[in-house]
Amino acid sequence: MEAILEKKPLKKTLEIESLLKPIDLELHIPGSKSVTHRAFIMAALANGVSHIENPCLCSDTRATLKGLSSLGVNIEENSEGLVIHGTGGQFEVVHDSLCFENSGTSLRFFVTLCTLANRPITITGDKRMEERPIGAMIDALLELGCKIVYLKSNGYPPVKIFPGLTGGKCHLRGDISSQYFSSILISSPFASQSVQILPTSAIHSRPYIDITLSMMNQFGIEVNQDNQTQLLEISNQKKYTATNYVVEGDFSSASYFFAAVAILGGNITLKGLNSHSHQGDIIFLEILHRMGCQVLVNSEGIHLSRSPNKNLIGLSIDMGNCPDLVQSMCIVASFASTASYISNIAHLKHKETDRIEATASELRHLGVGVETTSHSMKIIPQKTYHGGKVATYNDHRMAMAFAIMGLKVPGISIENPSCVNKSFPQFFELLNQFYA
Known part of the structure; x- marks a missing residue:
């Protein structure tokens, strides 16, 4: 299977190859x-x-x-x-x-x-x-x-x-x-x-x-x-x-790989994370558990799994304390069996881009049902999605979240993938291990 990451610099547009099987993987997450x-x-x-x-x-x-x-x-x-x-x-x-x-x-x-x-x-x-x-x-x-x-x-x-x-x-x-x-x-x-x-x-x-x-x-x-x-x-x-x-591992970075298992099924073990961390994005484990995933913490790391036969459940959730998770949450919510309502996120307008409108626009482009206000998003899952070119707005979290969606939906490509260098230069290198 062709690798996502080449040794030469990333292309201006990078097509993500979809996976046809559940995940079974162990990764080490870099520092926060x-x-x-x-x-x-x-x-x-x-x-x-x-x-x-x-x-x-x-x-x-x-x-x-x-x-x-x-x-x-x-x-x-x-x-x-x-x-x-x-x-x-x-x-x-x-x-x-x-x-x-x-x-x-x-x-x-x-x-x-x-x-x-x-x-x-x-x-x-x-x-x-x-x-x-x-x-x-x-x-x-x-x-x-x-x-x-x-x-x-x-x-x-x-x-x-x-x-x-x-x-x-x-x-x-x-x-x-x-x-x-x-x-x-x-x-x-x-x-x-x-x-x-x-x-x-x-x-x-x-x-x-x-x-x-x-x-x-x-x-x-x-x-x-x-x-x-x-x-x-x-x-x-x-x-x-x-x-x-x-420096402990970064739960914001880990969220993309946890999200991948949530939508594809399988299991993953992430090492380098502090299970007692003050990082707000540790709450993603609780969110995914409520949606239908299983979480286990032991000396080997943090394990997350989901049976491919078990449906994800949509949630109504206040994400005011974890804004960097919103895009990951939207991707997972797109594959739930019921709608999800994400609130208290007005401050996302002041990030690298207006993340409410940017995320909603690209989700709609791929066929996801989305309703927005100035402070909330409603994700309405559809039975099928189609591929397309995803604009990243020079926002690293747009690139990483939609790359994860590309593991599930064939034909998704990411514009300006190198914008991940802002926070997670190793992202595509680690994502490439999903194909091993």
Whole structure:
């Protein structure tokens, strides 16, 4: 059977060969992108030398590494990971203009991080990044004594950031991006005084904030939380400590392979994942179990299976805390015996593309019934689907999710497959093992 991945660069359009049998496979999942971003930055802020093992090295995290190098951080790469020489929060600017291309996490984290630098820095990204809002975070930082100037449109990159993070109390919306909270949290130990962050709305993607808080604790920083008001308080009396940190496997990346077994049947064992992880996307195991799959966790890894004779059941589910799973969920839901209703996903409009409309458009193109609102999707399974060329909108998660659909539906091809390099460069290499 012809391989999906060739040794030469991926084609501009890649046809996915469908599988005619259930899956029986074991794979190792690479490190978490979300954890890797945070580990790199916390190590750079620490006093001393940190060793980061099993990092996710993709275009997004390499954008973070490039940004840290521009702030004077000494970074060494070896066979096990990276060695990062911490600065103790004292950044000596090497390049005063940083472009993070399409890495929203990098750009948002560096907005606060650059207030710790010794001179002004301009931060920008690609055309899509200039359409992704950061105004709520900038407003909060202005409350904390920062000086930040918009260079084009108010509320959006590019921005010029001046040295200085005073601290105090700020108010921050939680319904746009959890990265606003993580950005301020990570740099707050270096403010002139303690920092208090008060959410002014419900927080979407809360598990990503929990990842930040857990990792700050592992690097020596404790954040006080008020369970009633959701107030977060960070003291400036303690600083990060250099740490040898092993990055756990990425549940967002794992979701595609779990989804493949859900729609094709069979079983898969994924290694490298932490069954007690703070990653919000671990909930995909619970979702698939409710839909009709079996889940087993043991010393070998996480096993997921489904008998090809057992129907998948549609669900009504709030996915506000796991936005990166929505496309995977839509693919699985397309093969359920009943409709699925996915709600609380308005914030998907601010991702690499408008993921509600992009996903709905491509599903309809392949014959799936889809209804959308500004904050929800309804997936209505049909008896048969047809192949077609899937536009990815330069969104890595579009490419990976619809490639999985191509394992079930003959004739699906993926435009711009190399966009998976943003988060998961090994994706097609691992997918190729399904044909062994």
